[in-house]
Amino acid sequence: MTISAIIIEDSINEAGDRLTTMECTFHRFILPEVNTYRMWSRNAASSRAIPLKRRIQEVLENPAIPVEWGKNQRGMVAEQELDSDEVSECISTWIEASYAAADYAQILESIGLHKQIASRILEPFIWHTSVISATDFSNSFEQRIHKDAQPEFRELAIKMKEALDSSNPKIVHSGEWHLPYISPEEKQDFDIEDLKKISVARVARSSYLNQNKKDFDADRELYDRLISAEPPHLSPFEMIATPSDQALGNFNGWQQLRHTI
Numbered sequence: 683m684t685i686s687a688i689i690i691e692d693s694i695n696e697a698g699d700r701l702t703t704m705e706c707t708f709h710r711f712i713l714p715e716v717n718t719y720r721m722w723s724r725n726a727a728s729s730r731a732i733p734l735k736r737r738i739q740e741v742l743e744n745p746a747i748p749v750e751w752g753k754n755q756r757g758m759v760a761e762q763e764l765d766s767d768e769v770s771e772c773i774s775t776w777i778e779a780s781y782a783a784a785d786y787a788q789i790l791e792s793i794g795l796h797k798q799i800a801s802r803i804l805e806p807f808i809w810h811t812s813v814i815s816a817t818d819f820s821n822s823f824e825q826r827i828h829k830d831a832q833p834e835f836r837e838l839a840i841k842m843k844e845a846l847d848s849s850n851p852k853i854v855h856s857g858e859w860h861l862p863y864i865s866p867e868e869k870q871d872f873d874i875e876d877l878k879k880i881s882v883a884r885v886a887r888s889s890y891l892n893q894n895k896k897d898f899d900a901d902r903e904l905y906d907r908l909i910s911a912e913p914p915h916l917s918p919f920e921m922i923a924t925p926s927d928q929a930l931g932n933f934n935g936w937q938q939l940r941h942t943i
Contacts, residue, residue: 689846
């Protein structure tokens with residue numbers, strides 16, 4: 683696994699407002715920075731949902747390793763890289779730390795601790811996947827594609843911009859919907875109400891990293907559980923949207939399903 687940004691659904695309405703949904707993978711330790719952008723709607727892999735054994739195996743097989751090894755100095759930005767021997771030593775030490783974290787997570791699990799706590803010790807070494815939807819990425823790119831940005835976030839922002847620049851959004855007319863994780867064939871086979879439910883459920887399943895599962899009955903059941911829960915779990919509903927000049931929420935020119943329920 684590595685830093686990546688993949689377009690899941692890319693739409694543009696008749697007024698020219700573009701809505702893009704991406705599946706982004708990045709270092710878990712930059713998640714607080716990713717979450718600062720209020721124009722982005724997000725649904726993400728959850729340390730409370732994914733089995734601990736699976737997370738431990740991921741850390742042992744492919745730990746998330748920093749992309750740069752800057753020399754210590756005052757301030758927030760490392761202006762110089764460590765020399766090659768020092769970098770090698772840092773990488774070895776980081777990997778040793780990831781193995782130690784995996785060991786301690788296993789010990790906590792053996793004691794009987796729930797994964798919502800035991801998995802936290804792994805988070806510096808975990809790859810994280812978020813589904814991100816937005817109509818405006820410009821501010822984030824201006825801030826993060828910059829020499830002073832956190833290196834891991836800078837690389838993520840570059841990948842996101844490259845994905846946007848190479849994608850051709852599909853025109854979505856009034857009354858039609860932006861539907862992440864819905865294939866062209868499924869758009870022909872199901873009515874729009876079913877498609878909205880299926881799309882919501884697949885976005886929600888990104889919490890478990892099984893968003894590509896194809897089970898239409900399970901999708902409908904999950905949609906019903908999300909909307910009937912107390913309190914309802916509505917963040918996945920933000921990514922399903924229809925063109926509107928009466929938009930609420932954080933999308934320009936689009937009405938989120940969340941605000942139509």
